[in-house]
Amino acid sequence: MSDATEATPRRRRGRPRAGARSGASGKAAIIRAATQEFADRGYEAASLRAIARRAGVDSALVHHYFENKADLFTATLGAPLRPDRAITAILAGPRDEVGTSIVRYLLTQLEDQKAQARVVAILRTAVGSGPGSRMLKEFLVREVFQRLAAASSSDDADLRANLAAAQLVGVLLTRFVLRLEPIASTPTEELVRRVGPVIQWHLFGSGEPPRPLDATVHRSE
Template structure:
């Protein structure tokens, strides 16, 4: 996927009031407070106002550094990807390329070893049972899965979005966490060719069937 897939962050809003902490110390205090707030209250219940109070700064300073709650949350995770932003861009593109675009983006971004190591740590947290797991699941449901569900526009939209997500999470777990062969060493485009249409079918259930796709492209030896 080209660099155009990455959404361009909007200009930061707000200015800190006189007397509040600013610069690196203010930003660091906000991130520390957000980490605690998300861990205690989860992604849904946490608010930027509460985080500002916990950090001892004016809420304008939070908006100065972070675009919204999703932006601040991913900063606390040091996440190498912004799935909420990418989903928005992909869904604005050709509808029949959504599945392959999502799979290609994930695999290409995670070719970077540093990004890969960080996403492995995040995935391990996500499949756990602690507060980190709760807030990650809430973030993904609110910022990613619900958008995918809305895009499908069907009566079983939530199920479709979750089935698509199961393919994506399963791919990341087997390729980057378990390093299951031959998935771990299969070329990116081969995985895109095989998994992209499955994600597409789960989301929209239209266009080419999986049987048709199999007939068009024989499996590699």
């Protein structure tokens, strides 16, 4: 899946007030303040208004540069991917392709070495125990997992979303952080074929988990 999967951000709202810091210095001040605010308060409790106060700028300047809190948060991380936007676009597509679309999006985006290196660093932070771990988990729960749960709309929707997330994180850690073979060198489409249906089953399925589409062929060879 290409970058087109991610929803295009809307035009920025707001204009800087007269006398307010603007340009690169104003944007940099907002990102520095946001980094501190997210570290101190976590993703859930932090607000754009509080970040503006900390940066010493008007709230309109924050909205001028950043569409919403998720937009600003990912800027503080230098995140090469926007899973929140991708999930929105994927869930707007065919329901029976959600699992494979998620897996394909993640793996194809991380074929880029720079993106891969940054995501590995973010993953290492996420599995730690510091403030960075807390705010990353809150971001993922709020902007990704809850949307997956809402799409499932079943009695155990939260569990389904968490099981899907556990599968995805396991694949990313194994492939890009631990670099365990053979998963580290398995072609992307092979992983999509094998993992995508499992993600789909966690989110929407019932009964026994699916097998790869050509599992019978592989066993008979």
